[in-house]
Amino acid sequence: MLHRDYPGQACSIARSLEVIGERWSLLIVRDVMNGNRRFSGIQASLGIARNVLSARLQRLIDEDIIERRAYQESPPRYEYFLTEKGLDLWPALMALMHWGDRYNPGPEGPPMVVVHKGCGGVVSDRGICESCGQILTARDARAAPGPGAAVYDGLPFSPFAARR
Amino acid sequence: MLHRDYPGQACSIARSLEVIGERWSLLIVRDVMNGNRRFSGIQASLGIARNVLSARLQRLIDEDIIERRAYQESPPRYEYFLTEKGLDLWPALMALMHWGDRYNPGPEGPPMVVVHKGCGGVVSDRGICESCGQILTARDARAAPGPGAAVYDGLPFSPFAARR
DNA sequence: CGACTTGGTTGCTTGATGCAACCTTGTGTG
């Protein structure tokens, strides 16, 4: 949806941003990663316009970051899942989340923490378990409400059942 | 410059994206991190409109990510430097760069690699030195042209003297 | 004395975004 490529940019950061460096894409990926898999769920959680969400999902599907699967037919209803490529955005999300926690913290502390499924340890900005030191991937971790989660205004916390 | 906040978003990823999740901001940070410190240098390197660059730099300064210092007076001339907060975006840049290298590689391989100043080892997507295993920060690393750097069309490679 | 450099600002146009309304297929409810 970027109407202009980054000309002369051989940098991979630029190429990454062409795909996910846009107002909503990473937040959609985060939602899906956290188990919020349906159109209306994502729409409600982010407050994104429906047409824009539709366009973003289509773009993420085109880029093979998200996959759409029907969970019933007649009427057709869909869920969105991350592909491997999408799951591999996890380290970038961890880095951005920790940067936000550090420099723009909520009044009560981080609203969300990520924990290592294996040992329950907290995951660092590098996606490393602070308890056991293992270098993790998206599948090894799950999100959980943090100290600042109470600030969440009205909305119940998203379903964090990080299915597989 | 986002004309709308992410309402009800307690997530730190959302808060980070409010600040740097925008078409150019991260690329500007990357340029400055790589030693491209002047207005016209950044403008030429990114091909960004001058008014937009001006607005972005001002926003990054307001957010305490970038600092502006005069390197001469009469006529006043400025250079831009990263603050600690700006330097701490390095892990996110590493993650995005490696994701791009992995999934949208240039024809010749990665255009840029990042190496550990201390031991010369290659830096991983987590900002860890693959030779010595140390967890690095922006100050421990420098960028260098990678195998795909030749593709860079015309422009000389930016000055990578990652000054302190 | 005119051209060039750096570091911008101003105005205009275009295109992406937000918002609201509508559509379609099916299910629940009285």
Added chain:
DNA sequence: CACACAAGGTTGCATCAAGCAACCAAGTCG
């Protein structure tokens, strides 16, 4: 059986930000 409601969109319109080009100002070079 009529009506409302839900999921998952599409369409149309208004607005706001981004791109582009021109201009400005202070100083320096030939």
